[in-house]
Amino acid sequence: MPRSFLIKKHQSTKKTNCGRLKSKTEGKARHYFILSESESNYWSRYATQTRNLILVIGAQQPTESYTQMDLKFQYVVGNHMRRKSLLPQSLPFLALFPATPPGDSSRESFECLEYHKEYLSFSGMAMHKQRQCAWSSKKFFSCKYCEKEYISLGALKMHIRTHTLPCVCKLCGKAFSRPWLLQGHIRTHTGEKPFSCLHCSRAFADRSNLRAHLQTHSEVKKYQCGSCFKTFSRISLLCKHQETLCPLV
DNA sequence: CTGGGGATGGGGCCC
DNA sequence: AGGGCCCCATCCCCA
Numbered sequence: 001m002p003r004s005f006l007i008k009k010h011q012s013t014k015k016t017n018c019g020r021l022k023s024k025t026e027g028k029a030r031h032y033f034i035l036s037e038s039e040s041n042y043w044s045r046y047a048t049q050t051r052n053l054i055l056v057i058g059a060q061q062p063t064e065s066y067t068q069m070d071l072k073f074q075y076v077v078g079n080h081m082r083r084k085s086l087l088p089q090s091l092p093f094l095a096l097f098p099a100t101p102p103g104d105s106s107r108e109s110f111e112c113l114e115y116h117k118e119y120l121s122f123s124g125m126a127m128h129k130q131r132q133c134a135w136s137s138k139k140f141f142s143c144k145y146c147e148k149e150y151i152s153l154g155a156l157k158m159h160i161r162t163h164t165l166p167c168v169c170k171l172c173g174k175a176f177s178r179p180w181l182l183q184g185h186i187r188t189h190t191g192e193k194p195f196s197c198l199h200c201s202r203a204f205a206d207r208s209n210l211r212a213h214l215q216t217h218s219e220v221k222k223y224q225c226g227s228c229f230k231t232f233s234r235i236s237l238l239c240k241h242q243e244t245l246c247p248l249v
Numbered sequence: 250c251t252g253g254g255g256a257t258g259g260g261g262c263c264c
Numbered sequence: 265a266g267g268g269c270c271c272c273a274t275c276c277c278c279a
Contacts, residue, residue, distance in 0.1 A: 154266085181256095205255080207270080209253095211272095
């Protein structure tokens with residue numbers, strides 16, 4: 001039963017291995033903890049026996065304060081909290097948090113979503129994960145120029161272009177990561193502006209800039225401050241307003 | 250300080 | 265696999 005979750009780490013617990021897991025569908029946030037391998041073995045057995053934790057398996061540990069991830073999870077019914085101080089940093093990301101009784105979910109089996117194997121206990125599946133799945137850091141494709149990691153080779157290659165900048169402008173020598181970025185740059189030399197505004201005579205070299213321009217024709221500004229209700233044409237202007245200028249924040 | 254234009258970056262998706 | 269394209273975002277500059 002895979003579900004999509006939004007992970008948001010608590011600011012107050014930023015430096016610990018815990019945070020909150022928020023279900024996009026249910027809208028409820030729950031605390032989560034990240035476990036070491038030995039701890040995950042222990043807690044998976046514990047959870048299976050006592051049915052009082054939810055265990056969450058993800059492809060990677062959340063590294064930013066606000067990360068969207070698809071997580072596969074299994075419910076184990078009950079309620080339990082663990083002290084944060086006992087939780088070291090670890091990979092792969094395995095998390096647990098106190099459960100909300102999900103009806104008759106105790107009948108659910110545990111499926112390895114990569115190998116499509118079904119297990120009667122979570123610990124059984126966890127064992128399989130450790131032995132058979134490419135579930136360790138080896139699975140990630142690491143950039144040799146920086147510390148970024150990607151789950152697909154294609155994504156990594158695309159990223160590496162941002163270091164190698166293979167697309168060079170013949171007119172000025174400026175280099176870009178993608179051909180279409182170079183294409184957009186060349187328009188700054190030629191003056192070509194293929195994106196025209198339907199409401200006025202202006203034209204733009206870049207579609208995004210036309211889109212931003214279209215907001216200036218809109219009577220209803222898209223971005224509104226939640227405190228003073230002032231509206232803005234760009235998200236950047238709203239952010240700036242909320243950070244420093246809004247009298248009600 | 251505000252609003253808008255110009256230029257650019259990067260992830261994701263499709264073919 | 266790679267290119268093209270889309271969308272979103274950001275930064276800088278200027279009026």
